[in-house]
Amino acid sequence: MSNLRLDKAPFDLDATLCCGQVFRWDKMGDWWYGVAGKSVLKVRQRGEELEFANTDEKFVRRYFGLDDNLRQISRAIGKDAHIRKALEEFWGLRIIRQEPLECLISYICATYKSIPAIKHMLNNLSRKFGEKVVFEETDFFGFPEPRRLARASLAELADCGLGYRAKYVLETSKRIFDDSFVLERLWQMPYEQAKLELCSLPGVGPKVADCVLLFGLGKFEAFPVDVWVKRVLLNHYVGQLTTEAVQRLSKTEGLSNTQYRLLSEFGRGYFGKFAGYAQEYLYHFERLYG
């Protein structure tokens, strides 16, 4: 068991793990349990103190983004009353550094699904194809290696509840496994180029790409847009959008490609290089109170 004092690093563990960026953490009592890499992490927060087990401080700092300068980020994105309200409400929410592959597969699965259903799918995938790790007499499962997913059958994947996403997960896993696509190479690419590369994968469009770039590859300017974010922007940012843009957005219920680019570029332009942080605060706020 180790402790970490959060003196100069505001952090809210609950908000960070509940805001829908990760899907495989569970709270038992006041402890959170999650699997990263091949080990089970156990974390709880008591005020300014973060307690953790089965991992080390270096990993915790990196995984939870504790070295991001949240005050500086907050000053950069705090452009208006609404975002400042969300920042205040969830102060200490941070963008987690997910493992890129888990992040990619997770958000391919997440398309057109609710969060409880996504959790269900990913837990099924991990139980079926991940490595079992026993911790505190409980079975946990690591996220599947690309090799296991690449060699799975469509039926096995479909059995996990993936539906029509099964073939996307399979084909993308094959491209990762045979090294024709190297996720790590995107780290040093600029945002736009990395996004273009990601969108060449089956099951990956602009939304999934932005999520992977933000949550897995440290591109904080990525501004993923879904129906919730569209809702936020139409409810609170009409003044900052052009009237022509608002008309185009109100025309249809869903989110066309054109609408996606419009909103994503607005977010990036308006909130700046930490737009992804703004997006996550706004998204969480809209889901809880919208």
Added chain:
DNA sequence: TTCCAGGGAGTAT
């Protein structure tokens, strides 16, 4: 039962 979900691909214009 019906509706909706952290959208993407395929096809028609």
Added chain:
DNA sequence: ATACTCCATGGA
């Protein structure tokens, strides 16, 4: 380039 349609499934 842009718009329309279909998609499997679980949860509310």
